[in-house]
Amino acid sequence: MNETAVSVSLREAVDEVLETMFFIESEALAGDRPAEEVVASSVEFEGSPSGTLRLRITLEAARGMAADFLGEEASDLPAARTAEVISELANMICGATLSRVESETTFRLSAPVTTLETGSLTLTAAGAAACHLGIPGGALSVSFPCHGAGS
Amino acid sequence: MAYRLLIVDDSPAMRALVRRVIGLSGFDLAACFEASNGQEALDLLSREWVDAILTDINMPGMDGEEFLRRLASDDVFRSVPVIVISTDATQHRKERLRVLGARGYLSKPFLPETLRAELEMTLGVSG
Numbered sequence: 001m002n003e004t005a006v007s008v009s010l011r012e013a014v015d016e017v018l019e020t021m022f023f024i025e026s027e028a029l030a031g032d033r034p035a036e037e038v039v040a041s042s043v044e045f046e047g048s049p050s051g052t053l054r055l056r057i058t059l060e061a062a063r064g065m066a067a068d069f070l071g072e073e074a075s076d077l078p079a080a081r082t083a084e085v086i087s088e089l090a091n092m093i094c095g096a097t098l099s100r101v102e103s104e105t106t107f108r109l110s111a112p113v114t115t116l117e118t119g120s121l122t123l124t125a126a127g128a129a130a131c132h133l134g135i136p137g138g139a140l141s142v143s144f145p146c147h148g149a150g151s
Numbered sequence: 152m153a154y155r156l157l158i159v160d161d162s163p164a165m166r167a168l169v170r171r172v173i174g175l176s177g178f179d180l181a182a183c184f185e186a187s188n189g190q191e192a193l194d195l196l197s198r199e200w201v202d203a204i205l206t207d208i209n210m211p212g213m214d215g216e217e218f219l220r221r222l223a224s225d226d227v228f229r230s231v232p233v234i235v236i237s238t239d240a241t242q243h244r245k246e247r248l249r250v251l252g253a254r255g256y257l258s259k260p261f262l263p264e265t266l267r268a269e270l271e272m273t274l275g276v277s278g
Contacts, residue, residue, distance in 0.1 A: 003165075016260055017260045020260035020261065021168075021259070021260040022260055049274070066164075069168060070164065070167050070168070070171070071171050075262065079163035081163075081164070084162065084163050085164045086166040086167075087162065087164050088164045088165050089224070091162070091238055091259075092238055092259045092260050094238065095238020095239055095240070095259060096238065096259075096260065097235070098238075098239070099238070099239060099241055099258070102241065105243075106239065106241065106243065106244050106247070107239065107241075108209060109209050109238065111161065111211060
C-alpha cells in the first residue's frame with residue numbers, strides 16, 4: 001500500500017472515530033500553529049506492518065472531548081482522566097487505520113503512552129502519512145508510518 | 152428481567168463509556184461490574200454471577216484470548232455469553248475469537264445503538 005492509500009485510510013479512520021465515538025466533525029487545517037500545550041499520545045503496533053501511531057491534540061480540545069466522552073463537566077475533569085480518554089482515542093484510531101491497511105495478519109497494539117507537552121501540534125516525519133485537523137475547541141494532528149504498510 | 156454485566160477492559164475510559172452507554176440506552180441493568188484484565192475478571196466471577204461479559208482483547212496481564220480460553224474450559228463459566236469489543240476489525244480476528252467462544256463481536260469505534268443491539272441479540276432479549 002502506498003503513502004497516498006495510507007493517508008486516505010488514516011483520514012477515514014480519524015473521521016470515523018471522531019464522528020462515531022465523540023460526535024464531532026473535523027476540517028483540514030492549513031498552516032502551522034505556534035507552540036502550545038498539547039496532549040501527546042503514541043501507540044506501538046506489531047504485525048504487518050509494525051510501527052508507531054503518534055497523535056497530538058490541543059489541551060482545551062482534549063479536555064472538551066474527554067468530558068463529553070465520560071459525561072462529566074470539563075472543569076471538574078482531572079488531567080489523568082483526560083489522558084485516559086486521549087489514550088483511548090489514539091488506540092481506536094490506530095486500530096481503525098490498521099483494520100483498513102491490514103487484512104492478512106492479526107495485529108497487536110501496545111498500551112498507549114500519553115503525556116502533556118508544550119510544543120508544536122503538527123506531526124511530520126519522513127515516510128509517514130499525517131493529517132492535521134481543526135476540531136471543536138482546537139486542533140488534532142496524527143501520523144502513521146507508511147513503511148511496509150500492507151506489504 | 153434485569154441483567155448483571157461484567158465489563159473487562161484495561162482502559163478506564165472505555166469501561167466508563169460502555170457502562171454509560173448501556174445505562175443511557177435504557178437497557179435493564181441490575182448490576183455492572185468492571186475488571187481491567189482477564190485474571191481480575193476470573194477473580195470477580197468466582198464471587199459474582201453475571202449474565203453476560205463484554206471484553207477487550209489487548210490487555211496487559213491475561214489478555215482477552217486467554218480469558219476466553221479459560222472461560223471455555225470451565226464447566227460453569229462456559230455458559231456465560233461473551234461479547235468482544237476490540238479495535239481489530241479484521242475478519243480473521245473475528246473468526247478466531249468465535250472459535251475461542253465469543254458469541255458477539257463489536258468493533259471500535261461503535262455507535263451506542265449498535266452496542267445495545269449486540270447485547271440484546273447475545274442475550275436473546277426481544278426489543
